[in-house]
Amino acid sequence: MPFTDTTACRAVATALLATAALALTTACHDLSVHRAGSPGGVSPAPTSTSREDGENLSPGPDGRVACTPEMLRFHAGAMPRRTHRMLLTVTNSSGRTCHFAAQRYPLLRFGDDRQPTLPAIAASRPSTAVSLAPGDTAYATITTSAAGEPGGRGHRGRKISQFGVALTGGATPTQVGLDGRAPVHVDPRTATVTYWQPSLDAARKW
Structure with missing residues (x-):
């Protein structure tokens, strides 16, 4: 054709x-x-996963992060001229400002992990969470026994030369030895701890 x-x-x-x-x-x-894949034809944004231990290590708007044991130097010992008192200090040895906003008092244990942490003295809570710039120090006063129990010599009292300090619930405690390794007698039944204090004068009030 x-x-x-x-x-x-x-x-x-x-x-x-x-x-x-x-x-x-x-x-x-x-x-x-x-x-079929997503409503309106828009793919959902990927969901970010959170840390299992609940710590937020990302800096906030002011550049601060939560304090961690690796950022701090710990010291502990009897408080001079104060009976039944120990002083715990932490100094920020890192180059970053950190804070104790998530857990505002140290979690202390005298003995094994089966022992409960010491209760905090509610009245010692500062109006704002303590923040540490590089080189700054925070303080916590530990009452080793209740009034009327000299030396904490109850039937459950004990002498300690170190104890565990955790900064957040569920964290592995850091073992802190007492300055000079001189044992201190404590009664875990009545011992208490203050919230983190921003100055030594504030810690001495307790």
Whole structure:
């Protein structure tokens, strides 16, 4: 059959129709996939996972992070001229400012991990959480026994030369030895601890 303009037009039209049908089929398929995968055709943003220990090590708007044992130097010992008192100090030895906002008093244990942590003296809570710039120090006063129990010599009293300090619940305690390794007699039944204090004068009030 001779090739005419009419034949050419029909061939072109047939090809265009086939291309249009294929494009329409592909578009419909893509639309159905989007609708099935997420409402409105918008893929959900990936969900970030949180740390299992609950600590937020990302700096806040002011550049601070939660204090960790690796950032601090610990010291402990009897408080001069104060009976039944020990003083715990932590100094920020890192180059970053940190804070105790999540856990505002130290979690202390005299003995093994089965012992409960010492209760905090509620009245010692500062109005704001203590923050430590590099080189700064925070303080906590430990009452080793209740009044009326000289030396804490109850039937459960004991002499200690070190004790465990945790900065957050569930964290592994850091073992802190007493300055000079001189044992101190404590009664775990009645011992208490203050909240972190921003100065030595504030800690001495307790």
